[in-house]
Amino acid sequence: MSSVIRVENVSKRYRLGMINRQMLYKDLQSRWARWRGQTDPNSLLTEQSNQASTNGEIWALKDIDFEIAEGEVVGIIGRNGSGKSTLLKILSQITAPTSGRVLLKGRVASLLEVGTGFHPELSGRDNIYLNGSILGMRRQEISHKFDEIVAFSEVAQFIDTPVKRYSSGMYMRLAFAVAAHLDPEILLVDEVLAVGDAEFQEKCLGKMNEVARGGKTVIFVSHNMGAVSALTSTCLHLQKGHLEDRGPTSQVVERYLNTAAAQHSSGKSTDLSFYRRGSIAESPAYLSRILVNGGQPGNAAVDLHGSLTVHLEINVLQSLRSAFICFTIKDQKAEPITTIFSWDQNFLLTLQPGIHLIEMKVDHIPFSPGYYYCDVGISRAVNAASADVIQNFPLFHVVNTGQVTHWTERPWGKVYCHGVQWNVLQDTACPS
Numbered sequence: 001m002s003s004v005i006r007v008e009n010v011s012k013r014y015r016l017g018m019i020n021r022q023m024l025y026k027d028l029q030s031r032w033a034r035w036r037g038q039t040d041p042n043s044l045l046t047e048q049s050n051q052a053s054t055n056g057e058i059w060a061l062k063d064i065d066f067e068i069a070e071g072e073v074v075g076i077i078g079r080n081g082s083g084k085s086t087l088l089k090i091l092s093q094i095t096a097p098t099s100g101r102v103l104l105k106g107r108v109a110s111l112l113e114v115g116t117g118f119h120p121e122l123s124g125r126d127n128i129y130l131n132g133s134i135l136g137m138r139r140q141e142i143s144h145k146f147d148e149i150v151a152f153s154e155v156a157q158f159i160d161t162p163v164k165r166y167s168s169g170m171y172m173r174l175a176f177a178v179a180a181h182l183d184p185e186i187l188l189v190d191e192v193l194a195v196g197d198a199e200f201q202e203k204c205l206g207k208m209n210e211v212a213r214g215g216k217t218v219i220f221v222s223h224n225m226g227a228v229s230a231l232t233s234t235c236l237h238l239q240k241g242h243l244e245d246r247g248p249t250s251q252v253v254e255r256y257l258n259t260a261a262a263q264h265s266s267g268k269s270t271d272l273s274f275y276r277r278g279s280i281a282e283s284p285a286y287l288s289r290i291l292v293n294g295g296q297p298g299n300a301a302v303d304l305h306g307s308l309t310v311h312l313e314i315n316v317l318q319s320l321r322s323a324f325i326c327f328t329i330k331d332q333k334a335e336p337i338t339t340i341f342s343w344d345q346n347f348l349l350t351l352q353p354g355i356h357l358i359e360m361k362v363d364h365i366p367f368s369p370g371y372y373y374c375d376v377g378i379s380r381a382v383n384a385a386s387a388d389v390i391q392n393f394p395l396f397h398v399v400n401t402g403q404v405t406h407w408t409e410r411p412w413g414k415v416y417c418h419g420v421q422w423n424v425l426q427d428t429a430c431p432s
Contacts, residue, residue, distance in 0.1 A: 060086040065243065107186065109183075235247065312359075324379055337415075
């Protein structure tokens with residue numbers, strides 16, 4: 001099968017503190033932040049970024065080489081600052097590489113920043129046509145798909161209402177619905193499955209699966225290892241601008257998470273920004289620490305069928321009303337095992353600005369020995385976009401301290417069922 005994407009020795013260099021990013025709206029963001037004395041939201045100087053040279057330069061990508069065949073669905077994973085979004089911007093021709101070249105065969109569509117181009121004063125109907133045109137769709141094509149887009153977004157009742165009156169969840173639903181109905185040969189997707197509530201995220205994932213099954217070539221960037229595992233067959237792991245690993249998705253994801261757990265144990269990645277999805281520049285609240293079982297900063301040892309106590313330190317910048325916490329525990333293949341919503345226990349957060357400590361207790365952890373990770377999200381309200389999300393945080397590992405003497409090193413299944421009894425109800429001896 002012929003390749004439709006070929007990346008040859010691609011490198012991208014930025015100069016720290018430089019305004020010109022070849023994108024007008026980011027330049028305006030940076031200038032506005034500096035004028036107000038605030039941190040530049042587009043600054044490339046992060047803990048995970050490459051080491052800058054003495055002349056203030058930084059390599060976001062360095063000597064990247066790979067090919068993608070027609071119809072292949074490829075995931076790209078890596079920590080914040082690893083170069084994932086920079087690579088997609090080069091592939092979508094938003095920015096040019098400093099060196100190397102990219103060869104593309106076919107029409108390319110990008111879902112990089114959902115909702116870019118929406119006008120708050122226009123209705124949902126008008127914004128579908130406006131945003132569709134920006135994304136490269138013809139008016140006739142938009143009209144043909146209009147009803148399908150509205151049905152997918154689930155905002156039909158408000159389609160003639162100005163989007164400035166939409167909730168953030170409704171806004172993102174409509175924006176994704178427009179972007180999801182593009183019809184390119186190559187689709188580039190950057191963390192767009194983070195929109196809306198859990199039900200709508202499942203719907204988005206289903207739409208992406210439909211695109212993939214249609215023979216399109218898809219590159220999918222995400223911190224959601226479950227979505228990457230479900231959607232892609234091959235995966236690339238970027239680390240500090242270098243291509244660290246490539247192979248079948250299940251194997252690359254497992255190696256990636258195991259490496260993260262090892263780094264966390266050695267104290268190299270205890271800062272939550274290492275696990276944060278997206279920016280908190282305009283967030284009303286964010287998670288500043290996750291402490292496990294008496295104050296351990298993650299990767300705590302938990303005895304087989306022992307208990308778990310998690311403390312979440314939340315820095316609230318704007319008042320929260322009726323917010324809640326979503327807590328998902330995942331295994332080392334990034335498959336979700338259980339999700340705990342605080343609203344299920346009628347635990348909603350009304351918090352004033354300041355630092356707050358929230359406790360969650362689980363009396364019994366019926367998991368097999370092994371490493372477990374968590375996703376933690378703070379949502380401002382039901383169906384609203386998350387204020388902050390931490391993903392793939394190494395939470396704890398279950399150890400067998402002698403409770404089970406026959407246990408093998410490789411656990412069979414996710415959950416260890418204890419208290420099992422065996423009885424012979426009828427014993428019919430075989431004839432001699």
